[in-house]
Amino acid sequence: MAATGTYTETFVELIRRASAELPAEVAEALRTGREAEQRGGLASIALNTILENVDLAREASAPICQDTGTPVVWVHHPTGVSTRAVKADFEAAVREATARTYLRPNAVNTLTGANTGDGSGRGIPFMHFEEWDEPRIEVRMILKGGGSENVGAQYKLPDGKLGAGRDLDGVRRAVLDAVVQAQGKGCAPGVLGVCIGGDRVSAFEASKRQLLRPLADTNPMPELAALEERILREGNELGIGPMGFGGSTTLLGVKIGVLDRLPACYFVTISYMCWAARKAGVSIGEGGELTWLS
Amino acid sequence: MAELKLPVDEKSIRALKVGDFVELTGRMITGRDAAHKWLLEDFRADVAPFLKDSVIYHCGPVVAKKGDGSWSFVAAGPTTSIREEPYQADVIGRYGLRGVIGKGGMGAKTLAGLGKHGAVYLHAVGGAAQVLARAIPRVERVFMLDEFGVPEALWVIEVQRFPVMVTMDSNGGSLHDEVEARSQAKLKELLARKA
Numbered sequence: 001m002a003a004t005g006t007y008t009e010t011f012v013e014l015i016r017r018a019s020a021e022l023p024a025e026v027a028e029a030l031r032t033g034r035e036a037e038q039r040g041g042l043a044s045i046a047l048n049t050i051l052e053n054v055d056l057a058r059e060a061s062a063p064i065c066q067d068t069g070t071p072v073v074w075v076h077h078p079t080g081v082s083t084r085a086v087k088a089d090f091e092a093a094v095r096e097a098t099a100r101t102y103l104r105p106n107a108v109n110t111l112t113g114a115n116t117g118d119g120s121g122r123g124i125p126f127m128h129f130e131e132w133d134e135p136r137i138e139v140r141m142i143l144k145g146g147g148s149e150n151v152g153a154q155y156k157l158p159d160g161k162l163g164a165g166r167d168l169d170g171v172r173r174a175v176l177d178a179v180v181q182a183q184g185k186g187c188a189p190g191v192l193g194v195c196i197g198g199d200r201v202s203a204f205e206a207s208k209r210q211l212l213r214p215l216a217d218t219n220p221m222p223e224l225a226a227l228e229e230r231i232l233r234e235g236n237e238l239g240i241g242p243m244g245f246g247g248s249t250t251l252l253g254v255k256i257g258v259l260d261r262l263p264a265c266y267f268v269t270i271s272y273m274c275w276a277a278r279k280a281g282v283s284i285g286e287g288g289e290l291t292w293l294s
Numbered sequence: 295m296a297e298l299k300l301p302v303d304e305k306s307i308r309a310l311k312v313g314d315f316v317e318l319t320g321r322m323i324t325g326r327d328a329a330h331k332w333l334l335e336d337f338r339a340d341v342a343p344f345l346k347d348s349v350i351y352h353c354g355p356v357v358a359k360k361g362d363g364s365w366s367f368v369a370a371g372p373t374t375s376i377r378e379e380p381y382q383a384d385v386i387g388r389y390g391l392r393g394v395i396g397k398g399g400m401g402a403k404t405l406a407g408l409g410k411h412g413a414v415y416l417h418a419v420g421g422a423a424q425v426l427a428r429a430i431p432r433v434e435r436v437f438m439l440d441e442f443g444v445p446e447a448l449w450v451i452e453v454q455r456f457p458v459m460v461t462m463d464s465n466g467g468s469l470h471d472e473v474e475a476r477s478q479a480k481l482k483e484l485l486a487r488k489a
Contacts, residue, residue: 184470
């Protein structure tokens, strides 16, 4: 189905915001991290550069990071909205945002190695649609970079080497191991989106959806809230630090969700989001009025 | 902080140590996954002069074409270097590179290559695409643009006070090895704690 164009310009602006404007809460967490690092050390220099970069990107409406990632998008819509039309409009917006250099041409034909040139490709952008009872459309997106995507991981418990059984302490062990494996390669300090349970498909989607949560929120499930807090604390004790230079700021947040599972399977799925934890959202009312979401 | 002019000689490079913060000024070239494979498939004589005694930057930039047909870097931070581990030491040796800029560090083969050929690994701050693009005032020319696309092409660029940290030196030092060993030891301790 061809793009109707109804939402294209709104989505271009959504992408621009995601690419150029780091959420205030993430910048705040980076500043807090900087306070904890030794002044003049490599970790502190790195965080200074990062924070300067965040300001420059916002002022120039230019990408925070040249790897503008995969746009991963969640759409909630009322009955009667054509999801094909919304998808076509979003794809058109990706091509337009790429032409305006809000995005890098970031889609490569896997078989030929040729860049598609316009940012869109098979499976890119990646979109999820859910119908809901509200009359408005809500679109939330992240830009998920490739360096951090490469350090994502999926563990299946039990894991003898980690002493990880099928319980929340096993989850803790798997997640901390993933942080050590990642070192600075995912552009630490990172935010972890974690899914316990599910299958190999549903769990990665659910782990990424966790990245939409505000950094400062509290998990409504008390046992997961406690686990998030513990992994955040222990992850920062690992000493990996910004960029893997060593230091006390390794993680900015840990967000954990849960799906039910098959009797045979117990997956722990980790999506590592780099410090440039880019997300944006917009609500489109019945009459087309826009509310930008943080 | 020291300023290092490119091209650079072996002696100046061998004097650099892990933990040094330096700023680069001069001419260098970008190259990442496709470029490294391509540079070793054959000796690329037209590109070779841009590698000799200079550094290769693991970077897939966002690039704008200006009205006069010239290019400018809109966003240009480093990409993860470890993917070039199978190729890097050989590219350094074959083309006489004095350094590599990237992020995340590299492995044992590259570290040995740095020592053998007199080169360093320079870490730029990952994600700092605006700060680093501003240190690249000019794009001189580009190789393999049509074949590889914008992120993977080899861009010859002029840099001015381009900030990097030495994290692997030509004397076997690697900050990445140190941090990894420390964090592995700490992990062991955390896993020994009770649930």
